[in-house]
Amino acid sequence: MAKTVKAIGLMSGTSLDGVDVALIETDGETVAVFGPGRTYPYDAADRALLARALEDARGLADRLARPGVLGQAEQRLTVRHEEALAAFFHAFPQHRDVSVVGFHGQTVLHRPEMRLTVQIGDGPALARGLRALTGPPGPALVHDLRAADVAAGGQGAPLVPVYHQALVRSLPQAGPVLVLNLGGVANITYLDGDADPIACDTGPANALIDDFMTARTGAPIDRDGAAAAAGRVDEAAIARLLDHPFFALRPPKSLDRNAFRDWVAARGGLDGLSTEDGAATLTALTAATVGAVLAHLPRRPALAIAAGGGAHNPTLLAMLAARTGIRVLTAEDVGWSSDALEAQAFAFLAVRALRGLPISFPTTTGIARALTGGVIALPNGAQ
Numbered sequence: 207m208a209k210t211v212k213a214i215g216l217m218s219g220t221s222l223d224g225v226d227v228a229l230i231e232t233d234g235e236t237v238a239v240f241g242p243g244r245t246y247p248y249d250a251a252d253r254a255l256l257a258r259a260l261e262d263a264r265g266l267a268d269r270l271a272r273p274g275v276l277g278q279a280e281q282r283l284t285v286r287h288e289e290a291l292a293a294f295f296h297a298f299p300q301h302r303d304v305s306v307v308g309f310h311g312q313t314v315l316h317r318p319e320m321r322l323t324v325q326i327g328d329g330p331a332l333a334r335g336l337r338a339l340t341g342p343p344g345p346a347l348v349h350d351l352r353a354a355d356v357a358a359g360g361q362g363a364p365l366v367p368v369y370h371q372a373l374v375r376s377l378p379q380a381g382p383v384l385v386l387n388l389g390g391v392a393n394i395t396y397l398d399g400d401a402d403p404i405a406c407d408t409g410p411a412n413a414l415i416d417d418f419m420t421a422r423t424g425a426p427i428d429r430d431g432a433a434a435a436a437g438r439v440d441e442a443a444i445a446r447l448l449d450h451p452f453f454a455l456r457p458p459k460s461l462d463r464n465a466f467r468d469w470v471a472a473r474g475g476l477d478g479l480s481t482e483d484g485a486a487t488l489t490a491l492t493a494a495t496v497g498a499v500l501a502h503l504p505r506r507p508a509l510a511i512a513a514g515g516g517a518h519n520p521t522l523l524a525m526l527a528a529r530t531g532i533r534v535l536t537a538e539d540v541g542w543s544s545d546a547l548e549a550q551a552f553a554f555l556a557v558r559a560l561r562g563l564p565i566s567f568p569t570t571t572g573i574a575r576a577l578t579g580g581v582i583a584l585p586n587g588a589q
């Protein structure tokens with residue numbers, strides 16, 4: 207058996223809500239210990255800068271170019287990650303002996319069909335900052351985890367399925383299990399025994415809801431699904447929005463955070479709806495798009511396990527159960543953490559990358575052969 211090490215994962219997701227930090231002890235195949243997880247929220251200025259960075263990345267053709275505010279955003283994001291690590295080590299000084307850190311960065315553009323995916327975040331700079339926090343030699347830092355897959359013709363996302371597989375292996379559940387990651391964008395992993403995980407992005411999870419709530423109320427989320435629970439779903443709007451060609455595609459497939467924004471606007475948006483009805487309709491759209499993927503899976507899942515911020519939204523969970531007909535539990539119900547799962551996954555992926563183990567598969571990103579990935583910044587400053 208390979209050596210179990212302490213690994214930290216760092217994730218800045220499509221919701222632009224903050225830096226997730228989580229620690230696990232793992233050999234990259236199984237998880238021995240779930241350590242602590244924390245989220246260090248961005249302030250309004252950080253969120254605004256990252257949102258502008260996504261706009262300025264729109265026409266990017268070169269993944270190394272940093273036009274507009276992208277350079278400034280990359281620097282700020284790297285500093286915020288270093289600050290998050292400093293706060294994490296202050297809270298948990300016993301974990302300064304971490305061996306590996308996986309650094310996702312922030313996706314600002316995702317166009318796998320153009321062999322282009324861009325995650326901002328300065329790996330070598332964060333590796334230096336990390337060494338100052340832990341003392342020498344410092345952990346290895348693994349970053350840019352999507353690039354190799356996209357360069358090889360893969361979707362570059364989702365990458366969490368191999369982690370979902372490791373976790374589901376230790377559950378008693380029989381029959382196919384669906385793990386739902388409900389962040390800004392939703393993705394699923396379908397697991398059935400020892401078969402390779404089948405995975406894809408399914409559509410928006412919270413990104414459209416967050417954007418709609420921000421525009422209507424100034425508050426960035428529909429907390430606990432309260433607005434959606436008070437509204438009425440516009441089924442005609444759902445049918446119009448579901449007509450997007452993405453939903454008819456078979457997995458593997460992946461999405462840019464803002465892929466549906468223009469689609470919604472072009473179909474009349476939700477301007478005529480009240481805040482409650484609009485929130486209800488967008489929440490039902492997320493549930494319906496998860497439902498739409500079921501037709502592409504080999505068997506009907508016996509259970510769905512919801513993670514990510516959307517797992518805190520009871521209205522969304524109820525709509526998922528109603529529209530899929532599948533029993534829906536949360537990550538907490540099975541002993542995992544909704545908020546830490548993605549960051550834990552990047553800790554796990556970093557350990558796999560260091561060991562040269564695959565992180566993406568034909569059934570998850572569509573590449574020809576299982577592939578490892580990540581750029582490794584070693585403690586001595588070498589790449």
Ligand SMILES: Nc1ncnc2c1ncn2[C@@H]1O[C@H](COP(=O)(O)OP(=O)(O)OP(=O)(O)O)[C@@H](O)[C@H]1O
Nearest residue numbers: 219220221389390391412429430514515516518519
């Ligand atoms: N209590 C809550 N009620 C309703 N929605 C919530 C709640 N808590 C979190 N969310 C939703 O979850 C989102 C954050 O989810 P998460 O942190 O999983 O996203 P992410 O990691 O940024 O996204 P992705 O997985 O797409 O990269 C928030 O923006 C919000 O929409």
Ligand SMILES: CC(=O)N[C@H]1[C@@H]2OC[C@@H](O2)[C@@H](O)[C@@H]1O[C@H](C)C(=O)O
Nearest residue numbers: 220313316363364365366391393407
């Ligand atoms: C390009 C990119 O950053 N994609 C994210 C995004 O956020 C959710 C969904 O879209 C998912 O495919 C992916 O992140 C998760 C963590 C993944 O790669 O598994």
